Amino acid sequence: MQTELIKNKNDINHQSNELRSAGLKVTLPRIKILEILEHSPERHLSAEDVFRALLEAGDNISLATIYRVLTQFEDAGLLESHNFDNGHKVFELNRGDHHDHMVCVQTGKVIEFHNEEIEKLQHEVADRHGLEITGHSLVLYVKPK
Amino acid sequence: MQTELIKNKNDINHQSNELRSAGLKVTLPRIKILEILEHSPERHLSAEDVFRALLEAGDNISLATIYRVLTQFEDAGLLESHNFDNGHKVFELNRGDHHDHMVCVQTGKVIEFHNEEIEKLQHEVADRHGLEITGHSLVLYVKPK
DNA sequence: CTTTCTGCAAAGGTTTTGCAGATTT
DNA sequence: AAATCTGCAAAACCTTTGCAGAAAG
Numbered sequence: 001m002q003t004e005l006i007k008n009k010n011d012i013n014h015q016s017n018e019l020r021s022a023g024l025k026v027t028l029p030r031i032k033i034l035e036i037l038e039h040s041p042e043r044h045l046s047a048e049d050v051f052r053a054l055l056e057a058g059d060n061i062s063l064a065t066i067y068r069v070l071t072q073f074e075d076a077g078l079l080e081s082h083n084f085d086n087g088h089k090v091f092e093l094n095r096g097d098h099h100d101h102m103v104c105v106q107t108g109k110v111i112e113f114h115n116e117e118i119e120k121l122q123h124e125v126a127d128r129h130g131l132e133i134t135g136h137s138l139v140l141y142v143k144p145k
Numbered sequence: 146m147q148t149e150l151i152k153n154k155n156d157i158n159h160q161s162n163e164l165r166s167a168g169l170k171v172t173l174p175r176i177k178i179l180e181i182l183e184h185s186p187e188r189h190l191s192a193e194d195v196f197r198a199l200l201e202a203g204d205n206i207s208l209a210t211i212y213r214v215l216t217q218f219e220d221a222g223l224l225e226s227h228n229f230d231n232g233h234k235v236f237e238l239n240r241g242d243h244h245d246h247m248v249c250v251q252t253g254k255v256i257e258f259h260n261e262e263i264e265k266l267q268h269e270v271a272d273r274h275g276l277e278i279t280g281h282s283l284v285l286y287v288k289p290k
Numbered sequence: 291c292t293t294t295c296t297g298c299a300a301a302g303g304t305t306t307t308g309c310a311g312a313t314t315t
Numbered sequence: 316a317a318a319t320c321t322g323c324a325a326a327a328c329c330t331t332t333g334c335a336g337a338a339a340g
Binding site: 170171172173191192193208209212213216233234 | 304305306307313314315
């Protein structure tokens, strides 16, 4: 119990700092949303996913706020977003480790991977056209063999 | 003039055959939509793009029909679709040559490319996880250097 | 006290759908 | 004649926005 309390307190301080350094006021909705993103077993969440996770945790935060906050977090660099082909935009914490995604077409499960060689080849392709890469999206749609 | 007429007639036969072999009835809206996709200088078109191109050509075909037809064409394998990060879904003719895309973040221009080595590495990554690739999406967002 | 935030409800933009009449086969 | 298609208008989605009161700094 004791350790649990300390953990939560540390968490909140940690999140408050993240918010402050992003130039955002520290509010309950923002802390709760950050918590969901940090603790959810599924790392890639849509606005709707966050809304429902909060509801299950007993926090009824309006969808409008969630959309606004997720966008602010993305602008601040706390989150990244991806548009998978199923049409939904998902957000994930920016942990500083660049990676790409495999999405299981049967279960929707998302697996992260990173391949340095693919990255290098991408830059070569852009170079060859006299272009500079500002971002990229690589998604493999997969199923169990 | 003569050759122009013959060309148009050949085109229509060609398109009718494509429709028939897709199991779709040959109707004017479908032929016109195929024509746009085959002759437009921009190969990657949204439903709205097709709608406007048709209007400019004097054909007022309802957006509902365009959405329906594009989806049917995709199901039939005549088209492929992509969701670029700007949010709009675009369609392009399936010419049988697989390729990936670079999208210019300044102009929206789409450049196609193909890199066999990247393809190979993708399969290696999936293999390593015991997965099979059913499709993939690779988009490089670029700008002039 | 000023600035920023939140919830609500309304509006926006895109895509889908039910239906009745038109067209294709 | 039967099956399929089209246009229209309405609905369904997802996301954004204006506003007024609430909270943070």
